[in-house]
Amino acid sequence: MFENLRVSVFLAARALQRGGRGRVLLNIIVIAFVFTNMIFLPSVISGAVESYNVQTIDFMTSDIVIGPRVDERYIEDADTLLGRINRIPGVIRASARFSMPVSVDFEENAVSIEVKAFDPRDEVEVTRIHEFIEEGSFLGSGDRNEILLGVLVTGHEDKSKDFYDSLGGAAVGDVVTVRYANGVAREYRIKGIVRTKSYIADYMAFVTADEMESVLGGTGPNTRASEILVKATDDADLSALKRMILSFGVGEEVKTWEDATSDIVAESVESFNIINNITVIGSLIIAIVVIFILITIKTFTNRKQIGILKAIGIKKSVIINSYVMQVFFICTFGVILGLVILEAMVLYFTAYPIEFPDGTVTPLVDAGMLVENTVMLYLSSAVAGFIPAWRITNEKILDAMRGA
Numbered sequence: 428m429f430e431n432l433r434v435s436v437f438l439a440a441r442a443l444q445r446g447g448r449g450r451v452l453l454n455i456i457v458i459a460f461v462f463t464n465m466i467f468l469p470s471v472i473s474g475a476v477e478s479y480n481v482q483t484i485d486f487m488t489s490d491i492v493i494g495p496r497v498d499e500r501y502i503e504d505a506d507t508l509l510g511r512i513n514r515i516p517g518v519i520r521a522s523a524r525f526s527m528p529v530s531v532d533f534e535e536n537a538v539s540i541e542v543k544a545f546d547p548r549d550e551v552e553v554t555r556i557h558e559f560i561e562e563g564s565f566l567g568s569g570d571r572n573e574i575l576l577g578v579l580v581t582g583h584e585d586k587s588k589d590f591y592d593s594l595g596g597a598a599v600g601d602v603v604t605v606r607y608a609n610g611v612a613r614e615y616r617i618k619g620i621v622r623t624k625s626y627i628a629d630y631m632a633f634v635t636a637d638e639m640e641s642v643l644g645g646t647g648p649n650t651r652a653s654e655i656l657v658k659a660t661d662d663a664d665l666s667a668l669k670r671m672i673l674s675f676g677v678g679e680e681v682k683t684w685e686d687a688t689s690d691i692v693a694e695s696v697e698s699f700n701i702i703n704n705i706t707v708i709g710s711l712i713i714a715i716v717v718i719f720i721l722i723t724i725k726t727f728t729n730r731k732q733i734g735i736l737k738a739i740g741i742k743k744s745v746i747i748n749s750y751v752m753q754v755f756f757i758c759t760f761g762v763i764l765g766l767v768i769l770e771a772m773v774l775y776f777t778a779y780p781i782e783f784p785d786g787t788v789t790p791l792v793d794a795g796m797l798v799e800n801t802v803m804l805y806l807s808s809a810v811a812g813f814i815p816a817w818r819i820t821n822e823k824i825l826d827a828m829r830g831a
Contacts, residue, residue, distance in 0.1 A: 451757065457717050458761025458804070463768045465710045465800045470773070470790035471781065472699040478786045480684075485555040486628040488687050489522075489656035490665055491672070494680040501525075502679055505652035509549075512655065515671055517663040522549035523652035525639050531580065531632060532604040533594040538580055542605065542632040544639030553658040556621060556628065563599035563619030570635045574603065574615035577629035578622040591630055605632070611642045624786040655679075707800065711807045718757070718811035722750050747816045754812035758805055766797075 484490060493512075495502050502508060505523045512521040525544045530537055547566045551557045556575075557565040566575055582593020597603060599617050606612045615634070623629055640650075659668055665683040672681050773790050780787035 454717065454721055454757050455760045455764060458714060458758055458808075459764035459768060461710045461714045461717075462762050462765030462800070462804055463772070465707050465804065466765070466769055466792065466796065467772060467790065468706045469703050469796055469800075470769075470792045471788060472703055473791040473793060473796075474781075474788040475699070475783065477791050478783075478788050480688075482623065482625040482628070482786060483688050484684050486559075486623050486625050487554075488684040489553045490659040490663070490684055491657040491669060492682050492684065492687050493521075493655040493657065493672070493677065494682070495653075496679050502652040502655060503650075505650060505655065508655065508677065508679070511675060511677070512657060512672065515668075515675055517660050517668045517671070519658040519660055520549055520552035521655050521657045522546065522553040523636070523655050525636070525643075525651065526653040527639075527642075528608045529632065530606040531576075531594065532606070533597045533601065536582075536593065536595040536597075538592045538594060540580060540630055540632055542574075542607075542634060544634050544636050546636045553656045556623065556633070559621055559623045560619045561622040563617065565619055566633060566635050568635065569637055570618065571638050571641065572613075572615055573618035573634075574605065575619045575621060575633040576603075576617055577631050578620055579626070579629040580632060581617070581620055590626070607642055609643070613638075613642065707803070711803060714804060715807050715811040718754055718808045719815060721757075722754065722812045723815040725750065725753075747813060750816035751809055751812050754808045755805065758808050762801055762804065 493502065493508075502523070509521050509523055512518055522545055526541055527544075528539065529542045530539050547557075547568050547570075551565070560575075561578060566573065576594075576597070579589070579591055580594060581597040582589045582591075582595055584596035586593065586595060594603065597617060599620060601617050602614055603617060604612060604614050621629060621631075621633075643651075657668075657672070659665060665685075669681050669683055769792065773792060777789050780789045
């Protein structure tokens with residue numbers, strides 16, 4: 428067996444030497460770009476998913492989100508629950524939020540959005556909204572007649588630039604009228620404009636818990652909450668922390684950020700995977716065609732030589748393996764060159780991230796992804812190299828030696 432393998436390696440090496448370095452190099456470059464194409468798009472998709480996950484944690488759910496009990500609309504006695512959660516090991520801080528649909532009017536423009544109320548002292552320790560104030564400043568505890576608006580809410584004077592209905596270019600210092608779902612109407616000065624690049628967070632309004640209690644007539648995030656966001660320490664196991672919160676007698680619905688967004692993320696990833704699979708299949712077809720044409724030309728050119736090898740007693744399997752080894756050689760150096768190209772692209776886009784409307788994306792290359800695509804490339808190329816070699820070696824010796 429090993430003797431046959433040594434003969435196959437010898438024949439493959441001689442064939443590559445006689446085949447011309449330029450032609451071999453060109454084939455390696457083609458395989459390198461095929462491999463790069465197979466990996467780069469999935470890495471961008473992984474980066475986009477990771478960007479969405481970070482936005483979810485930073486602006487919408489934090490690490491753990493606590494919702495009302497089953498069949499209830501709100502978390503009652505929220506201040507007591509907050510005190511209990513803040514004493515749990517592994518919790519940095521919890522922030523109660525109260526959400527309500529509103530209509531925001533400015534001059535002749537009106538938008539229907541959701542307003543969220545919170546205590547700014549808690550919120551700054553739980554989310555990062557306060558770090559993404561494009562204009563103006565963040566809310567302060569006790570602010571009553573001021574509001575924070577997402578950049579997609581304020582919009583542009585030229586509404587063709589807006590993704591959603593907007594206030595037509597409202598700015599910091601302008602006064603807007605907010606009509607709450609319970610019938611209360613209030614006028615607020617815009618204190619700050621938020622730009623997080625999250626479509627959800629940037630199409631919201633934010634007021635303080637004190638203001639919401641006034642609107643609701645004495646109830647609000649301090650006594651009744653729509654949700655409670657919990658920020659965990661960096662080394663915390665979120666699943667274990669979730670179980671610990673439940674063990675402290677919390678009867679409300681407790682979810683990690685992954686639990687809270689699993690359906691949305693799964694649908695998005697499924698859509699991306701369809702595009703990714705089409706790209707991978709297309710790349711593999713290119714690789715198969717290139718390898719098939721290469722080996723077909725080689726075998727037809729070397730028909731007489733193959734006939735002579737068979738005539739002197741070289742087994743067909745040894746000859747076939749020599750061509751498959753040539754394919755493996757080209758694929759190996761193609762993958763190595765592809766990894767170099769891929770690493771250069773990742774470094775570039777890490778320094779200069781890809782700008783998407785909903786945030787910046789850095790390609791994220793997974794080791795499992797590399798192994799999977801490399802194996803698929805090798806298997807596809809091996810089949811593409813095996814078929815023409817098998818066809819020629821099955822010819823009769825005299826026919827092959829005549830070149831018929």
